[in-house]
Amino acid sequence: MADPLLRVEHLRIEVPTRRGILVAVDDISLEIAPGEVLGVVGESGAGKSLTGAAIIGLLEPPLRIAGGEIHFAGRRIDNLPYEAMRRIRGKEIGAIFQDPLTSLNPLYTIGRQLVETIRTHLDVGPAAARERAVALLGEVGIAAAEQRIDHYPHQFSGGMRQRVVIALALAGNPRLVIADEPTTALDVSIQAQIIALLKRLGRDHGTAIMLVTHDMGVIAETADRVAVMYAGRIVEMGPVQTIVAQPRHPYTAGLMQSIPRIGGPRDRLRQIDGAMPRLDEIPPGCPFHPRCPDAFDRCRRERPALLPAPGTQAGTDAACWLYDPAISGDAITARHSRESGNPGAATISAAALDPRFRGGDGC
Amino acid sequence: MSDLAAPGRPRSVLDSDLVWSFRHSPVAIAATIVAAAIILGAAAAPWIAPHDPFDLARLSLLDASNPPAWLAGGSWNYPLGTDNQGRDVLSAILYGARLSLVVGLSAVILALLFGVTLGLIAGWRGGIVETIVMRIADVQLSFPAILIALLIDGVARSLLPREVQGEIALYVLVASIALSAWVHYARTVRGSTLVERNKEYIQAARVIGVSPARIVWGHLLPNVMGPVLVIATINLALAILTEATLSFLGVGLPPTQPSLGTLIRVGNDYLLSGDWWISIFPGVVLALLILSVNLLGDWLRDALNPRLR
Amino acid sequence: MIAFIIQRLMQAVLVMLVIALIAFALFNFVGDPINNMVGQDTNLADRERLRQELGLNDSFVVQFARFVGHAAEGEFGMSYQQARPVGRIILEKLPATLELSFVAALLALLLGVPMGIYTALHRDSWGSQLLLAVSLIGVSLPTFVIGILLILVFAVLLGWLPSFGRGTVVHIGWWTTGLLTLDGWRAIILPAVTLALFQMTLIMRLVRGEMIEVLRTDYIKFARARGLSNRAINFGHALKNTLVPVITITGLQLGGVIAFAIITETVFQWPGMGLMFIQAVNFADIPVMAAYLVLVGSFFVVINLVVDLLYYVVDPRLRIDRERVAGV
Numbered sequence A: 001m002a003d004p005l006l007r008v009e010h011l012r013i014e015v016p017t018r019r020g021i022l023v024a025v026d027d028i029s030l031e032i033a034p035g036e037v038l039g040v041v042g043e044s045g046a047g048k049s050l051t052g053a054a055i056i057g058l059l060e061p062p063l064r065i066a067g068g069e070i071h072f073a074g075r076r077i078d079n080l081p082y083e084a085m086r087r088i089r090g091k092e093i094g095a096i097f098q099d100p101l102t103s104l105n106p107l108y109t110i111g112r113q114l115v116e117t118i119r120t121h122l123d124v125g126p127a128a129a130r131e132r133a134v135a136l137l138g139e140v141g142i143a144a145a146e147q148r149i150d151h152y153p154h155q156f157s158g159g160m161r162q163r164v165v166i167a168l169a170l171a172g173n174p175r176l177v178i179a180d181e182p183t184t185a186l187d188v189s190i191q192a193q194i195i196a197l198l199k200r201l202g203r204d205h206g207t208a209i210m211l212v213t214h215d216m217g218v219i220a221e222t223a224d225r226v227a228v229m230y231a232g233r234i235v236e237m238g239p240v241q242t243i244v245a246q247p248r249h250p251y252t253a254g255l256m257q258s259i260p261r262i263g264g265p266r267d268r269l270r271q272i273d274g275a276m277p278r279l280d281e282i283p284p285g286c287p288f289h290p291r292c293p294d295a296f297d298r299c300r301r302e303r304p305a306l307l308p309a310p311g312t313q314a315g316t317d318a319a320c321w322l323y324d325p326a327i328s329g330d331a332i333t334a335r336h337s338r339e340s341g342n343p344g345a346a347t348i349s350a351a352a353l354d355p356r357f358r359g360g361d362g363c
Numbered sequence B: 001m002s003d004l005a006a007p008g009r010p011r012s013v014l015d016s017d018l019v020w021s022f023r024h025s026p027v028a029i030a031a032t033i034v035a036a037a038i039i040l041g042a043a044a045a046p047w048i049a050p051h052d053p054f055d056l057a058r059l060s061l062l063d064a065s066n067p068p069a070w071l072a073g074g075s076w077n078y079p080l081g082t083d084n085q086g087r088d089v090l091s092a093i094l095y096g097a098r099l100s101l102v103v104g105l106s107a108v109i110l111a112l113l114f115g116v117t118l119g120l121i122a123g124w125r126g127g128i129v130e131t132i133v134m135r136i137a138d139v140q141l142s143f144p145a146i147l148i149a150l151l152i153d154g155v156a157r158s159l160l161p162r163e164v165q166g167e168i169a170l171y172v173l174v175a176s177i178a179l180s181a182w183v184h185y186a187r188t189v190r191g192s193t194l195v196e197r198n199k200e201y202i203q204a205a206r207v208i209g210v211s212p213a214r215i216v217w218g219h220l221l222p223n224v225m226g227p228v229l230v231i232a233t234i235n236l237a238l239a240i241l242t243e244a245t246l247s248f249l250g251v252g253l254p255p256t257q258p259s260l261g262t263l264i265r266v267g268n269d270y271l272l273s274g275d276w277w278i279s280i281f282p283g284v285v286l287a288l289l290i291l292s293v294n295l296l297g298d299w300l301r302d303a304l305n306p307r308l309r
Numbered sequence C: 001m002i003a004f005i006i007q008r009l010m011q012a013v014l015v016m017l018v019i020a021l022i023a024f025a026l027f028n029f030v031g032d033p034i035n036n037m038v039g040q041d042t043n044l045a046d047r048e049r050l051r052q053e054l055g056l057n058d059s060f061v062v063q064f065a066r067f068v069g070h071a072a073e074g075e076f077g078m079s080y081q082q083a084r085p086v087g088r089i090i091l092e093k094l095p096a097t098l099e100l101s102f103v104a105a106l107l108a109l110l111l112g113v114p115m116g117i118y119t120a121l122h123r124d125s126w127g128s129q130l131l132l133a134v135s136l137i138g139v140s141l142p143t144f145v146i147g148i149l150l151i152l153v154f155a156v157l158l159g160w161l162p163s164f165g166r167g168t169v170v171h172i173g174w175w176t177t178g179l180l181t182l183d184g185w186r187a188i189i190l191p192a193v194t195l196a197l198f199q200m201t202l203i204m205r206l207v208r209g210e211m212i213e214v215l216r217t218d219y220i221k222f223a224r225a226r227g228l229s230n231r232a233i234n235f236g237h238a239l240k241n242t243l244v245p246v247i248t249i250t251g252l253q254l255g256g257v258i259a260f261a262i263i264t265e266t267v268f269q270w271p272g273m274g275l276m277f278i279q280a281v282n283f284a285d286i287p288v289m290a291a292y293l294v295l296v297g298s299f300f301v302v303i304n305l306v307v308d309l310l311y312y313v314v315d316p317r318l319r320i321d322r323e324r325v326a327g328v
Helices: A048-056 A082-088 A110-121 A126-139 A158-170 A188-205 A216-222 A240-245 A250-257 A297-301 A329-340 A345-353 B014-023 B026-043 B089-125 B127-141 B145-159 B162-197 B200-208 B212-249 B260-268 B277-304 C002-029 C033-037 C044-053 C060-072 C086-121 C126-140 C143-157 C182-215 C218-225 C230-268 C273-283 C286-314
Strands: A006-017 A020-032 A037-041 A064-072 A093-096 A176-180 A208-213 A225-230 A233-239 C170-172 C175-177
Touching: A006 A048, A020 A037, A020 A048, A020 A064, A020 A225, A020 A233, A037 A048, A037 A216, A048 A064, A048 A093, A048 A176, A048 A208, A093 A158, A093 C218, A110 A126, A110 A158, A110 C230, A126 A158, A158 A188, A158 C218, A188 A208, A188 A216, A208 A216, A216 A240, A225 A240, A225 A250, A233 A240, A233 A250, B014 B026, B014 B277, B026 B089, B026 B277, B089 B127, B089 B162, B089 B212, B089 B260, B089 B277, B127 B162, B127 C002, B145 B162, B145 B212, B145 C002, B145 C230, B145 C273, B145 C286, B162 B212, B200 B212, B212 B260, B212 B277, B212 C143, B212 C230, B260 B277, B260 C143, B277 C126, B277 C143, C002 C060, C002 C286, C086 C126, C086 C175, C086 C182, C086 C230, C086 C273, C086 C286, C126 C182, C143 C182, C143 C230, C182 C230, C218 C230, C230 C273, C230 C286, C273 C286
Parallel strands: A037 A208, A037 A225, A093 A176, A176 A208
Antiparallel strands: A006 A020, A006 A064, A225 A233, C170 C175
16 A cells, blocks of 8 residues: 555554463554545454554553554654654544443533634634534534534433534544444444444545444445454455455354345354454464364464455455465365355365365355 | 453352462551451460459559660560559550450441341342331431441440449440441442342242242352452451540440550550550550551452452 | 422431430430439429429420420530530530531641542552552541540650640630630641541542542543543543542531541540530430430531532432442
């Protein structure tokens, strides 16, 4: 990617505990282009929220960055002193969190909270700041902003509150916003609105968004690219259309398969057996191998790096030994054929001979 | 942003976590040592005290008002000095600590029994019983505990004829302190009961037909005892403090059966004339005892608090 | 809202009546009031006449009503010990206790709140550790031990401050104040510090605990994410959210100053209501005890009522956690 806005290289986040040092995020690298929406998807505990926290410099001790670098707009930011990082927060990088009710101070009006934020980043007087605040509220879709600006947070509904939160995050006109599960705490009907709002605002202001969520559906609608995280690592990354249509990593495939579809054969809900391992129980090699139907010997020993997955658009990578160029193309073809339920004749012999492939149900 | 651990197999680590936390907390260890030293010393008072401070026959006025051994005029026969009647301060402290602990522990146990029972009943039965108990608790909590203990004690004394007062002062004292302290147990237990009551294992027991009494005592009780332990430890420090205060004020244990508080009271009269050791040493021991129990209670509360892990 | 006020009011009245009942029961049924008032050689006929005059043969309810009526006017009968009207004794002692309590409460607040804020914001500094250690000692040392130690150091060894009494007092109407004389100020320092220490440590720990909780909330995190300065976060947001519950809880705690004044007054022989009460208990001076019970009880009921209502007005979503007040 040419001149990315955000570049994370080999980020590693650790936490010292009674039982030793646990690694919560283990060597992840990603990039976000200006104005792009990068979705970061994964189960609870996969490390996606921590990544966002590390980027904006709000990792809570004892969590700490133990390795890697974070670059923003060409400048390294992970090792900045507190005050320098503070100036970046809100002005260059903003953040939105999950629960809009607890994100707002219940004792202050939203107007006061908005004006305070605006005046922190822009050198304007109180009147001008208030005008800008009203304009912001209008932009996020709050009607009668002139009156409502003097209301307290508990006087707003959940969806409205999240709009206020978005307005606050955008008050300093940041170039990147980290949205950590922005719709999880909201009603389904409101979720779509908020997502649409985020998308529109991002486009209008040219703001890049790092959208962290466990909801693949939201990603499919909103993101340009997506990174799939599992047990603190990125297992697949690429353009969203490709990943949704042709997931390469067995985990991503499992995720897509477990989304119930309207129409189509009525079947048992598919799921991935087992659960993501706890931080102190991450297996050696590929962390997904205990649950992976395609696991073979190497998977248990060596951790796979992100490798380009052939047969896809350029830019899709998967951390899976299946895509090691050394492995015969037959194996991969066989697997893909299996997924699409259409075994070609040429592949049956390969599958029959190779002990690595068990027949039976797909991933 | 700290969703580190996904659900996994259950760990039976409450004990080992607690022990680990203890072994790594120098404060907790130091506090335990100090408290244990005082408690053991007090318990063994009849055997290890160099003199018997209550044996009037053996008191000698010639030895009265001796300063501690390391000062001029003192002797190692009376390591911490003697009071105005010739009683050995060290022995008096040992016996006094004994009484302070007996009163404190009894009061705590009594308050615990009373409070936990009421809390269980209130939480289990709900309805008007719960309302009444909680209202009374609320009202009582609007008064400082010491005041309540003082009032109950003072009033009880006035009701009793003077001759009996000395003998049953101990029981009256224990009852007053216990009555001032039951509220915390009741409220906590009632809260926990309300939570546990709706859990599946209790509902299952009810469905099976286990009698309510067995459910409450056998199933509910073990699960609500955790916080009770913390309260009891902190309460112990408070009970000892309350007893000492009441005795100091003259409405606790009498000089014939002195606790540490009584000793301080008696010694206070001689403070201004320079015989400071009569009240200061009991004061130091009392302070150490309360401090160490307080520290243990603090540590226990932090160690058992799931949010701080 | 109205329903809440009425409910609280009724509860307050009920509690006051119960207190009055206890006091009344004490008053009338401990021993025989007549015996306590007359000499041994008063004959039976005279006693009976006295009994009739004082209305001691009337029904329980009537006597109780009379008692309450008198109490409301400040009329509590005659002290057994001093043979003077109790009301006048109380009036004499009240200013001493009130002045001491006021100075102590002020001291506790002025020192406790800033210390609490400091230890919350600078959690790992050695200053904080020191303050926390001292606060632990403050909570563990019984008030009277502190008093005795202070007397030992400042009165006996150093001789700077007096060890008992109020010093020279000035009479203003029925009030006596020691705050207008240097002598009076010197006399009030040690007792006030003794009384304040316990409260101060409680306030400090309360403010600290509350502030640490607040600093962990999502809205503080979001404020940080918006790039607000530390000053804006700590003193604009965190402090306000901390003080709202703290102020009301502290209000209740300061009522405890009255209770602890009993101990301090005893140590320093401070001629206030607390000392009066202790002397009454030791003498079994029932009228004085009953009067103290009613007065102090009513005081607490009123304070609790006021703070309850205040809290409701400040933030109706919150309710006072009574146990936090008691320092658990």
